[in-house]
Amino acid sequence: MMLQVSDLTIARGGIPVLEGVRFTLSPGQALVVRGPNGIGKTTLLRTIAGLQPPVSGRIDVPPESLVYAGHADGIKATLTVAENLKFWAEAFGRKDYSQAIEAFRLTALSARLAGALSAGQKRRLGLARLLVTGRAIWVLDEPTVSLDTEAVAMFAHAVRGHLATGGMALMATHIDIGLSEAQVLDVGKYKAKPLMDNDFDGAFL
Numbered sequence: 001m002m003l004q005v006s007d008l009t010i011a012r013g014g015i016p017v018l019e020g021v022r023f024t025l026s027p028g029q030a031l032v033v034r035g036p037n038g039i040g041k042t043t044l045l046r047t048i049a050g051l052q053p054p055v056s057g058r059i060d061v062p063p064e065s066l067v068y069a070g071h072a073d074g075i076k077a078t079l080t081v082a083e084n085l086k087f088w089a090e091a092f093g094r095k096d097y098s099q100a101i102e103a104f105r106l107t108a109l110s111a112r113l114a115g116a117l118s119a120g121q122k123r124r125l126g127l128a129r130l131l132v133t134g135r136a137i138w139v140l141d142e143p144t145v146s147l148d149t150e151a152v153a154m155f156a157h158a159v160r161g162h163l164a165t166g167g168m169a170l171m172a173t174h175i176d177i178g179l180s181e182a183q184v185l186d187v188g189k190y191k192a193k194p195l196m197d198n199d200f201d202g203a204f205l
């Protein structure tokens, strides 16, 4: 099982942002996508997650092996913390969510409505969801937003545990999450050439 991206060109709002992106993610590997604001990191992750089509190129990933966590936490506000995790576990055909509760230290909050959590607690719940999916490839867009130092460490620990069991993680983050074994993919080098306003070649008139 691996994620293989070859010669990928992606666009946002019809305008190419990155072109020629290529990398491979193998079991036990983490890859951090870096690049300045607006370069196309979110667009790349959304495309890999299948939320939008690429302009060209290939994304080879085994079916049902990937889970995406984007900017929105995807939390159901009217369910409790435990009910949210139970819901996701069942959606992915699984039952046990106790490990996810413990990994993100949500035990004391498990009976609280998710809508009444703080921003950082909501983010912890959103990340705990990854653990109940049983999916091998985690695709994460800015997973540490709103997290304090302790929660960032919880997240790094969860990623490390996932890698240790042959999982993979692809994530865009602006901060150093202390995952020294992660490799870095700087997408700045794939910046698409700007489209010409008018590429009509007057020399042929």
Ligand SMILES: Nc1ncnc2c1ncn2[C@@H]1O[C@H](COP(=O)(O)OP(=O)(O)OP(=O)(O)O)[C@@H](O)[C@H]1O
Pocket (backbone or CB within 6 Å): 012, 013, 014, 017, 035, 036, 037, 038, 039, 040, 041, 042, 043, 044
């Ligand atoms: N809905 C949209 N329609 C058109 N263009 C968009 C849309 N959303 C984003 N863009 C543009 O697409 C480009 C890529 O955006 P993207 O969100 O992928 O960048 P990013 O690298 O994730 O940025 P950041 O680090 O700020 O999160 C940016 O120039 C952005 O302005």
